[in-house]
Amino acid sequence: MRFERDPKLDTSLNMPWRRVMITLAVILPLIGLLAYGFSRDPRYINTPLIGRQAPPFTLTLFDGKKISLDDVTGKTVFLNFWASWCPPCRAEARDLEAVWQKVKDSDVVLLGVDIQDTEEDALAFLREFNITYPNGRDLSGKVAVDYGVWGIPETFFIDPQGRITYKHVGSLGSALITAKIDEARRGIVSAKEGKGTYQPIR
Amino acid sequence: MTRNLDFRFWILDLRKNGFAFLFFLNLLFLPLAFAAQTVDLEEQVRRIAAELRCPVCQNLSAADSPSELAQQMRGVILEQLKEGKTPEQIKAYFVSKYGEWVLLAPTPKGFSLLVWVLPFVAVGAGIIFVLFVVRRWVHKKNRLQLATVEPALIERVQREVAAGKPLQVELEAEDIQSPLLQEKARLYADLKELEFDYKAGKLSSTDYQELCRDLEAQAAAVLKELGSSAPARPVVQRSAPKTQQAATHKEAPEREKATYRGWRLAAGGVFLLLFGITLGVFLTKSLRPRLSDQDNITGDFLTGTGPGGIGTSSGMAGMEMGASLSKDIASLLAQGRSAFERQEWPAAIQAFRKILEADANHVEANSYMGLVLAQAGHVDEALAAFDRALATDPNFPIALWGKGLLLYRAKKDTAHARELFERLVGLMPAGEERKAVQKILGEMTTGADGGKKTSAETKLRPAGKTIRGTVSLGPKLNSKPPGSAVLFIIARSSGSSGPPLAVKKIEGPAFPIRYILGPEDSMIPGRALAGKVFVSARLDQDGNPTTRGAGDWVGEYGKNPVEVGTEGVDITLQRLGEP
Numbered sequence: 001m002r003f004e005r006d007p008k009l010d011t012s013l014n015m016p017w018r019r020v021m022i023t024l025a026v027i028l029p030l031i032g033l034l035a036y037g038f039s040r041d042p043r044y045i046n047t048p049l050i051g052r053q054a055p056p057f058t059l060t061l062f063d064g065k066k067i068s069l070d071d072v073t074g075k076t077v078f079l080n081f082w083a084s085w086c087p088p089c090r091a092e093a094r095d096l097e098a099v100w101q102k103v104k105d106s107d108v109v110l111l112g113v114d115i116q117d118t119e120e121d122a123l124a125f126l127r128e129f130n131i132t133y134p135n136g137r138d139l140s141g142k143v144a145v146d147y148g149v150w151g152i153p154e155t156f157f158i159d160p161q162g163r164i165t166y167k168h169v170g171s172l173g174s175a176l177i178t179a180k181i182d183e184a185r186r187g188i189v190s191a192k193e194g195k196g197t198y199q200p201i202r
Numbered sequence: 203m204t205r206n207l208d209f210r211f212w213i214l215d216l217r218k219n220g221f222a223f224l225f226f227l228n229l230l231f232l233p234l235a236f237a238a239q240t241v242d243l244e245e246q247v248r249r250i251a252a253e254l255r256c257p258v259c260q261n262l263s264a265a266d267s268p269s270e271l272a273q274q275m276r277g278v279i280l281e282q283l284k285e286g287k288t289p290e291q292i293k294a295y296f297v298s299k300y301g302e303w304v305l306l307a308p309t310p311k312g313f314s315l316l317v318w319v320l321p322f323v324a325v326g327a328g329i330i331f332v333l334f335v336v337r338r339w340v341h342k343k344n345r346l347q348l349a350t351v352e353p354a355l356i357e358r359v360q361r362e363v364a365a366g367k368p369l370q371v372e373l374e375a376e377d378i379q380s381p382l383l384q385e386k387a388r389l390y391a392d393l394k395e396l397e398f399d400y401k402a403g404k405l406s407s408t409d410y411q412e413l414c415r416d417l418e419a420q421a422a423a424v425l426k427e428l429g430s431s432a433p434a435r436p437v438v439q440r441s442a443p444k445t446q447q448a449a450t451h452k453e454a455p456e457r458e459k460a461t462y463r464g465w466r467l468a469a470g471g472v473f474l475l476l477f478g479i480t481l482g483v484f485l486t487k488s489l490r491p492r493l494s495d496q497d498n499i500t501g502d503f504l505t506g507t508g509p510g511g512i513g514t515s516s517g518m519a520g521m522e523m524g525a526s527l528s529k530d531i532a533s534l535l536a537q538g539r540s541a542f543e544r545q546e547w548p549a550a551i552q553a554f555r556k557i558l559e560a561d562a563n564h565v566e567a568n569s570y571m572g573l574v575l576a577q578a579g580h581v582d583e584a585l586a587a588f589d590r591a592l593a594t595d596p597n598f599p600i601a602l603w604g605k606g607l608l609l610y611r612a613k614k615d616t617a618h619a620r621e622l623f624e625r626l627v628g629l630m631p632a633g634e635e636r637k638a639v640q641k642i643l644g645e646m647t648t649g650a651d652g653g654k655k656t657s658a659e660t661k662l663r664p665a666g667k668t669i670r671g672t673v674s675l676g677p678k679l680n681s682k683p684p685g686s687a688v689l690f691i692i693a694r695s696s697g698s699s700g701p702p703l704a705v706k707k708i709e710g711p712a713f714p715i716r717y718i719l720g721p722e723d724s725m726i727p728g729r730a731l732a733g734k735v736f737v738s739a740r741l742d743q744d745g746n747p748t749t750r751g752a753g754d755w756v757g758e759y760g761k762n763p764v765e766v767g768t769e770g771v772d773i774t775l776q777r778l779g780e781p
Contacts (some may be wrong), residue, residue: 141274149298150257
């Protein structure tokens with residue numbers, strides 16, 4: 001086909017291909033970016049805390065006693081942030097208490113931190129589910145901010161050395177709790193946090 | 203600010219009134235300075251918070267958000283400022299807790315660098331594109347002018363315009379498809395008009411010459427193009443036989459250009475179509491109505507988020523009680539309740555069983571399940587269901603009521619039943635229903651005095667108290683009901699929605715029909731009808747109580763509620779939905 005055609009015409013015929021390539025090169029990355037944006041949950045905040053030392057805190061429990069993280073060093077700590085108005089917290093409440101009944105005589109401590117709640121509602125919640133493990137209110141929200149809490153229930157598993165081994169956003173089942181407590185006890189740090197049904201805090 | 207002000211006054215003071223005034227002024231400014239300090243601190247908090255994202259909001263800074271968490275964050279910032287931390291340290295603290303995400307202006311590193319660079323790249327690319335396009339326009343025009351430097355063609359244009367050719371061309375243009383010929387006609391007409399304007403004195407001679415040159419050049423270019431693309435046209439052939447040679451060897455590329463243009467159009471069309479389809483599919487699949495204030499409109503299909511959080515697809519299997527599920531439970535509960543009230547037992551059982559599959563400890567479902575089971579005579583299963591309900595909520599009235607009645611009537615365990623009823627009375631507001639419970643409590647005491655067995659037996663067949671009446675068809679119902687039809691006469695404790703106390707079932711009724719609603723029709727075996735009840739009737743056309751067709755005939759006693767023992771409780775049936 002390319003007989004007696006002058007070189008100028010040749011380039012003008014090659015132009016469209018080049019133009020298509022350039023257009024695609026511009027548009028495809030943009031579409032990719034759009035797809036990436038669509039495919040992620042804009043609310044989800046990945047925690048930087050896994051594998052780090054758990055922030056210290058002191059909590060006043062509902063029965064008036066005080067407990068701090070230092071008091072339980074050497075034990076595996078299951079730290080659960082909850083509120084009475086959060087449906088997924090209700091969903092997991094029974095399982096948490098069931099696990100506590102199983103592990104309370106071992107070196108595992110379950111600790112509940114009630115956030116953004118009234119004392120009355122929180123106590124009613126504890127009564128409703130017969131919760132017996134230590135629970136306290138984080139009035140100023142400082143403990144919650146220290147742990148980067150944004151959606152509850154949010155649970156941290158802390159190994160006997162005080163290191164966060166796993167974090168789970170959303171309600172937990174007793175099987176997973178037991179498994180993760182066991183990992184925490186042995187100091188195994190999970191690579192990723194877990195996700196379930198959660199309720200953004202207020 | 204205040205310090206500066208202070209200083210100025212200080213200078214003034216020294217000159218004028220000396221130290222006394224200075225002292226006075228200092229007193230005056232002292233509280234102001236303190237206030238300034240707190241304002242300063244608040245401003246500092248605000249400034250830091252403005253750089254932090256509120257974790258529970260969408261695109262709001264911790265300074266702007268009214269959320270509780272944002273308030274708490276501001277509290278933490280204030281506290282840390284008072285401790286003497288710098289804004290950078292405080293921001294670093296939040297980054298260490300929530301990650302880089304928490305910064306509204308992410309540090310230009312790694313992937314976040316894109317956010318900083320991309321806008322500038324886009325602007326740069328835009329400028330380059332515009333420059334490119336403008337340059338091409340200019341280039342094209344130059345080429346056009348270059349092409350017109352054929353004096354022969356210009357001469358021809360002048361000749362043809364002078365000869366009045368444009369008119370002829372204009373006439374021809376009517377049936378000529380070629381845009382080039384039309385263009386030629388337009389240019390010729392313009393030239394003619396220009397000449398006319400010039401002669402009328404509307405144009406200066408320099409302007410005229412310039413415009414004329416321009417138009418002539420364009421017309422010449424058109425002529426040249428015409429000569430090459432349409433060599434067969436007689437007009438062109440006659441006037442420009444010279445250009446024909448050039449035309450033949452330009453023909454092939456010209457055709458290729460045309461096919462290329464078509465191809466480009468088709469490709470563009472296909473791309474637009476695909477883009478539209480993709481957008482349509484993605485949007486419809488990923489958008490949903492907001493279920494609550496905290497809900498997102500995106501989710502499900504793309505992100506796997508359920509309403510208000512991450513849903514089943516990304517969660518751990520088997521431990522969800524997601525918001526969507528709880529919504530299902532609410533609707534299932536409503537279904538079950540209405541099926542229960544209509545005595546459509548299989549439908550009620552199905553609904554409550556579904557709820558219990560999702561949440562085995564659901565109080566209301568367990569309670570209703572107990573009632574259904576008790577009604578079917580499964581005393582032990584019913585008791586187990588009530589116990590499950592009471593284990594979750596020891597004060598749930600329906601469960602207390604059901605279990606108490608079962609213990610009392612079927613198990614004859616008066617002591618436990620009394621305990622439950624007493625608790626129930628304590629929970630109930632004053633009213634007919636509480637009186638009914640208290641009455642049973644009264645029965646228990648007398649029953650206990652007179653010996654359990656006999657009392658239970660007499661209660662199972664209590665004498666007397668019945669409701670009697672006639673069920674007849676309304677004037678609009680002259681057709682005979684089918685043989686499979688079943689008539690239900692129902693006594694309820696309250697209105698048309700309360701739980702049924704007694705039901706009489708008459709198969710294949712012949713109207714008008716007399717009925718007696720007695721203790722043997724009581725829903726809970728052995729329980730006498732007492733107090734005031736609401737009496738209604740329903741004729742189920744197909745005899746299957748689980749279906750509730752539009753063809754059903756219904757009726758209510760006109761003077762509801764009636765005291766048990768009343769006679770002449772006559773009911774007229776009407777078609778469902780008719781007044």
